[in-house]
Amino acid sequence: MAYAIEIDHLAFAWQGGQLTLDIPHWQVETGESVLLRGPSGSGKSTLLSLLAGVNLAQQGNVSLLDQSLSNLSGRKRDRFRADHIGYIFQQFNLLPYLSALDNVLLATQFSPKRRQRVAESGQSAEQLAIQYLQRLGLSASQQQQAAANLSVGQQQRVAAARALLGAPELLIADEPTSALDSDRRDDFIKLLLELSEQNNTTVLFVTHDASLGQYFNRHVELSDINRAAGGSPHA
Amino acid sequence: MLKLAIKSLANRKTSALLTVIAIAVSVALLLAVERVKEQVQANFANTVSGTDLIVGPRSGDVQLLLASVFHIGALNNSMSWQSYERLSQNRQVEWSVPISLGDSVSGMPVVATTAGYFQHFKYANQQPLKLQHGEWFNHSEQAVLGADAAEKLAFNVGDQLIIAHGTGGISFSQHSGHPIDVVGVLKRTGTPVDQSVYVDLETLEDIHSGTPDANADDKSHHSHDEHADHHHPTNAISAALIGLKSRQMALFMQRDINTADGEPLTALMPGQTLQQLWKTLRVFQQALNGISAIVVIIGLLGMLTILLASLRERSREMAVLRAVGAGPGTLFTLLVTEAVLLTIIATASGLALLYILQISLAGVIQQQTGLLFALQWPTAAEWWRMLFVVVAGFLMSLVPAWRAYRQSLADGLTVKV
Ligand SMILES: Nc1ncnc2c1ncn2[C@@H]1O[C@H](COP(=O)(O)OP(=O)(O)OP(=O)(O)O)[C@@H](O)[C@H]1O
Ligand SMILES: [Mg+2]
Numbered sequence: 001m002a003y004a005i006e007i008d009h010l011a012f013a014w015q016g017g018q019l020t021l022d023i024p025h026w027q028v029e030t031g032e033s034v035l036l037r038g039p040s041g042s043g044k045s046t047l048l049s050l051l052a053g054v055n056l057a058q059q060g061n062v063s064l065l066d067q068s069l070s071n072l073s074g075r076k077r078d079r080f081r082a083d084h085i086g087y088i089f090q091q092f093n094l095l096p097y098l099s100a101l102d103n104v105l106l107a108t109q110f111s112p113k114r115r116q117r118v119a120e121s122g123q124s125a126e127q128l129a130i131q132y133l134q135r136l137g138l139s140a141s142q143q144q145q146a147a148a149n150l151s152v153g154q155q156q157r158v159a160a161a162r163a164l165l166g167a168p169e170l171l172i173a174d175e176p177t178s179a180l181d182s183d184r185r186d187d188f189i190k191l192l193l194e195l196s197e198q199n200n201t202t203v204l205f206v207t208h209d210a211s212l213g214q215y216f217n218r219h220v221e222l223s224d225i226n227r228a229a230g231g232s233p234h235a
Numbered sequence: 236m237l238k239l240a241i242k243s244l245a246n247r248k249t250s251a252l253l254t255v256i257a258i259a260v261s262v263a264l265l266l267a268v269e270r271v272k273e274q275v276q277a278n279f280a281n282t283v284s285g286t287d288l289i290v291g292p293r294s295g296d297v298q299l300l301l302a303s304v305f306h307i308g309a310l311n312n313s314m315s316w317q318s319y320e321r322l323s324q325n326r327q328v329e330w331s332v333p334i335s336l337g338d339s340v341s342g343m344p345v346v347a348t349t350a351g352y353f354q355h356f357k358y359a360n361q362q363p364l365k366l367q368h369g370e371w372f373n374h375s376e377q378a379v380l381g382a383d384a385a386e387k388l389a390f391n392v393g394d395q396l397i398i399a400h401g402t403g404g405i406s407f408s409q410h411s412g413h414p415i416d417v418v419g420v421l422k423r424t425g426t427p428v429d430q431s432v433y434v435d436l437e438t439l440e441d442i443h444s445g446t447p448d449a450n451a452d453d454k455s456h457h458s459h460d461e462h463a464d465h466h467h468p469t470n471a472i473s474a475a476l477i478g479l480k481s482r483q484m485a486l487f488m489q490r491d492i493n494t495a496d497g498e499p500l501t502a503l504m505p506g507q508t509l510q511q512l513w514k515t516l517r518v519f520q521q522a523l524n525g526i527s528a529i530v531v532i533i534g535l536l537g538m539l540t541i542l543l544a545s546l547r548e549r550s551r552e553m554a555v556l557r558a559v560g561a562g563p564g565t566l567f568t569l570l571v572t573e574a575v576l577l578t579i580i581a582t583a584s585g586l587a588l589l590y591i592l593q594i595s596l597a598g599v600i601q602q603q604t605g606l607l608f609a610l611q612w613p614t615a616a617e618w619w620r621m622l623f624v625v626v627a628g629f630l631m632s633l634v635p636a637w638r639a640y641r642q643s644l645a646d647g648l649t650v651k652v
Contacts, residue, residue, distance in 0.1 A: 111560040
């Protein structure tokens with residue numbers, strides 16, 4: 001399992017529009033932590049949605065952990081994503097009516113693979129979730145709060161804990177620090193990388209903020225790998 | 236899964252509550268139609284027992300039964316006293332009781348009969364009539380009141396009442412000058428007996444043979460017209476209740492009487508005639524059922540609308556669940572669970588509402604109609620109806636569930652706030 005992510009001749013355009021992504025070749029090695037940078041509207045989130053199998057490329061191939069996504073049925077892609085990818089969405093995507101803790105536990109609720117890995121750690125999912133949330137700075141009472149009542153920064157951390165629970169092989173984070181002040185942001189990234197390292201998780205971190213590059217093994221500009229002229233004209 | 240469904244519902248309390256109320260009310264209606272039918276039938280069936288035949292002037296069976304026992308409607312003809320006597324002397328007849336109807340006391344029907352009535356008339360499970368106060372009448376100028384009649388007229392033993400001609404609430408012609416003593420009040424039976432005023436046949440004869448009313452005007456003539464053949468009770472009676480030595484003979488007797496030469500008479504077996512009545516009312520009953528079923532469907536359609544509308548705002552929620560690995564099947568189950576949960580809660584509330592209505596209205600219903608609505612567990616028919624609602628709710632939930640199933644993951648995850 002040499003590569004966590006491998007992209008070949010990928011082409012993607014949003015409905016009827018011009019190409020947003022045209023990537024001849026790109027790969028991320030297992031265990032690497034990569035920062036992917038690009039201006040707003042350049043197609044970062046689009047690329048991540050292709051990696052997560054939320055959208056499918058019109059051409060080319062995306063393989064994660066040596067598994068080609070285009071060969072999987074919709075249902076199997078759901079399963080694969082739940083088992084192997086921790087995804088921190090740009091919009092967090094928490095369930096507002098569940099508590100912070102229950103939101104984190106969703107990660108294992110539908111993925112037997114993650115439950116299994118949690119079990120191997122010798123702790124219960126709940127213990128582990130509480131531990132993650134604590135390390136991310138949410139107090140016990142905050143953990144019981146409905147997600148809707150948390151601040152944006154707290155929501156971001158809940159989303160991170162959810163992505164990490166059950167030690168997925170790959171963590172994809174889409175600008176999770178946009179709502180944090182720079183000190184908090186740096187702490188958050190360090191913690192995220194530390195937890196990932198413990199779990200042996202490959203990290204792909206997307207941002208438009210170049211100053212974060214120092215924390216990662218590798219810093220990639222989207223424009224370097226993407227030949228598509230698309231992207232935001234006001235970038 | 237259930238926990239998730241409950242929490243998600245709790246998050247949308249208001250619309251969930253409205254849905255539940257709408258369905259609950261419709262369920263209560265659906266159940267009420269069945270319960271009213273059942274209780275009315277039980278009440279009617281309870282009204283006569285132990286009477287094998289009712290004989291009266293030639294008329295429809297149902298008309299004769301309703302008029303003679305339930306005091307609903309009137310008989311256009313009467314039956315001659317001679318016919319009655321001949322009948323009562325028949326070898327098969329064990330007992331016979333004549334009754335004469337058509338008068339009232341402030342709207343309460345007067346039943347003129349003999350003392351044999353109290354001896355032979357039975358209701359429910361062969362229950363005889365019992366006195367609450369006083370005694371049976373033993374000569375004319377005396378009356379015994381049913382429980383409701385006593386209550387409504389506010390009469391008790393020792394009071395005097397005046398009988399009015401005709402059955403209307405408003406007395407057009409009072410048989411004044413013929414005050415009658417109340418000598419007894421019956422125990423409550425839950426049947427039309429409670430509404431009635433019982434007097435001796437001879438009482439009516441005395442009254443009617445008295446001088447005509449001086450103040451009889453047009454209206455009273457009209458009222459007389461309705462009872463055109465109102466003969467003197469001892470010359471004619473309204474009907475006779477008959478007990479036979481052997482029940483098996485009822486059918487033969489009935490045929491004999493119905494086909495006999497001489498005065499045209501109608502004989503009926505109460506149980507059979509009730510069945511006939513229910514049969515004729517079935518269309519009406521089914522129409523009510525149909526209407527209440529439609530009301531339930533409308534309630535469920537309301538739920539469907541709300542579920543479908545909520546799907547839009549919940550596309551994010553659905554997508555999040557899919558993103559954490561819930562398959563489309565899981566979402567499908569989630570939505571079906573939610574709808575079925577709503578329907579079950581609503582159905583249970585509907586049932587509760589029915590009982591609340593029944594308990595709070597039982598008194599009024601009894602006063603107005605004399606029907607006694609017994610509290611009881613839901614019957615099989617009621618359980619079936621509730622099952623129908625839950626199954627219908629389940630079937631309806633398949634629509635939004637299918638929509639959620641089809642809604643792509645990307646749709647939800649790219650919703651931008
Ligand atoms: N759901 C969509 N349908 C159609 N076009 C889309 C959709 N999402 C994004 N796009 C287009 O694709 C391009 C890239 O968008 P994308 O969200 O990938 O940018 P991004 O790099 O993540 O930007 P940001 O840093 O602001 O998040 C934009 O021009 C956008 O208009
Ligand atoms: Mg983006």
